[in-house]
Amino acid sequence: MAHIVILGAGLGGMPAAYEMRNEVGKQHEVTVINASEYFQFVPSNPWVGVGWRKHEDITIPIEPALKSNKINFIAQAVTQIEPNKNRLTLANGETVGYDYLIIATGPKLAFEEVEGLGPAGFTHSICTLAHAEKAYGGYQELLDNPGPVVMGAAQGASCFGPAYEYSMIVETALRQAKRRDKVPMTYITSEPYIGHLGLGGVGDSKGMMESAMRQRHIKWITNAKVIKVENGKMFVDEHNNEAEVIKQHEVPFNYSMMLPAFKGVDAVANVTELCNPRGFVKVDEYQRNPTHKNIYAAGVCIAIPPVEATPVPTGTPKTGYMIESMVTAIVHNIANEVNGKEPTEKGTWNAICLADFGDTGAAFVAMPQIPPRNLTWFKTGKWVHAAKIAFEKYFLGKMKKGSSEPMFEKYILKLLGIERLK
Numbered sequence: 001m002a003h004i005v006i007l008g009a010g011l012g013g014m015p016a017a018y019e020m021r022n023e024v025g026k027q028h029e030v031t032v033i034n035a036s037e038y039f040q041f042v043p044s045n046p047w048v049g050v051g052w053r054k055h056e057d058i059t060i061p062i063e064p065a066l067k068s069n070k071i072n073f074i075a076q077a078v079t080q081i082e083p084n085k086n087r088l089t090l091a092n093g094e095t096v097g098y099d100y101l102i103i104a105t106g107p108k109l110a111f112e113e114v115e116g117l118g119p120a121g122f123t124h125s126i127c128t129l130a131h132a133e134k135a136y137g138g139y140q141e142l143l144d145n146p147g148p149v150v151m152g153a154a155q156g157a158s159c160f161g162p163a164y165e166y167s168m169i170v171e172t173a174l175r176q177a178k179r180r181d182k183v184p185m186t187y188i189t190s191e192p193y194i195g196h197l198g199l200g201g202v203g204d205s206k207g208m209m210e211s212a213m214r215q216r217h218i219k220w221i222t223n224a225k226v227i228k229v230e231n232g233k234m235f236v237d238e239h240n241n242e243a244e245v246i247k248q249h250e251v252p253f254n255y256s257m258m259l260p261a262f263k264g265v266d267a268v269a270n271v272t273e274l275c276n277p278r279g280f281v282k283v284d285e286y287q288r289n290p291t292h293k294n295i296y297a298a299g300v301c302i303a304i305p306p307v308e309a310t311p312v313p314t315g316t317p318k319t320g321y322m323i324e325s326m327v328t329a330i331v332h333n334i335a336n337e338v339n340g341k342e343p344t345e346k347g348t349w350n351a352i353c354l355a356d357f358g359d360t361g362a363a364f365v366a367m368p369q370i371p372p373r374n375l376t377w378f379k380t381g382k383w384v385h386a387a388k389i390a391f392e393k394y395f396l397g398k399m400k401k402g403s404s405e406p407m408f409e410k411y412i413l414k415l416l417g418i419e420r421l422k
Helices: 013-024 042-048 062-067 129-144 161-176 205-215 320-338 382-401 407-416
Strands: 003-007 029-033 038-040 059-061 072-074 078-082 087-090 095-097 100-103 149-153 185-189 218-221 224-230 233-239 245-252 255-259 295-297 351-356 361-367 375-380
Touching: 003 013, 013 029, 013 062, 013 100, 013 320, 038 042, 038 062, 042 129, 042 161, 042 351, 042 382, 059 062, 059 382, 062 072, 062 382, 100 320, 129 161, 129 255, 149 161, 161 185, 161 255, 161 351, 185 224, 205 218, 205 361, 205 375, 224 255, 295 320, 320 351, 320 407, 351 382, 351 407, 361 382, 382 407
Parallel strands: 003 029, 003 100, 029 072, 100 295, 149 185, 149 255, 185 218
Antiparallel strands: 038 059, 078 087, 087 095, 224 233, 233 245, 351 361, 361 375
């Protein structure tokens, strides 16, 4: 009997557990380890930040969902990974052995790389549910004391969609509250242009996203490096395409949300032969670490090079469909290994995103994510807002029931009228 341990219970870890249980059968043991006792649907965090969702709307308790599928659950943080001993150490001092390990931890948020950035400093975040709840508190204060708003993503950030989403959602919420006329908005991003998305753009994303920003009277600064943040003021260097500083900005704000750069979580990053210098897990074409071949990884925690060099560093996003395809490949490869076969499956590294703008939205498909592409698809409309709401309900329902089917592929591709991406 093999013991398969999954580290992390997010968009990658939970589906991995269900798929693994379905694929390897009851003769093998599957265990999920996660610091939190609840699963949260992270794509809904921008809604939490304006009070459109609450904790109970986007979370489910992990243990009952896993237990009903005969999957073990340990609600502890992992403090040490010892690959040579196939052993994990938990925060309570206990150890857990494994035959195969799937790392799906998500990232560490590197707020410390910019002075004054983050919830411990002077800007908010929507990267976690707790951060989004705090951001909502700040938004409520903004309603009482309207003034300039700064949104965006700092240098090294790799997940730009939520920054655009939250900017547009806040703008919509302010209009609904009849406060928009009192709130100048500026979007600050390390991207070389609006709509770059860390993907080198997708179709006409530049023109369409710029148009959306203009229609909503949101100014922007691109090729931006945030130098530091003080109370009510952000210091930003704007660069040209040769990475030369062409202007230095002091941008005032009453309220700000800035996404940080990501790093690998400490327990993973501390295993130097497992990771790159940023602490992201190195994987081969089968999602398997080249050094420790019984360790697999999926999602934001894996090392993927930037799509292209940019004047200010930008990372590459890992969207839900991409994570799902990595997970499915891992499950089949481990199933092959426990049956004495070699790994054969490879993840489909294509990008799909539904970005809500509060009362409308944008959807894009990039296949593959690194150009040139076989398929480029980008559209906007009110239907995207409705589709994301429907998918939130669909995904949470499937997680609660323990579904092992590929949800992004089944739901979103069908919704968009696109055949399976290969």
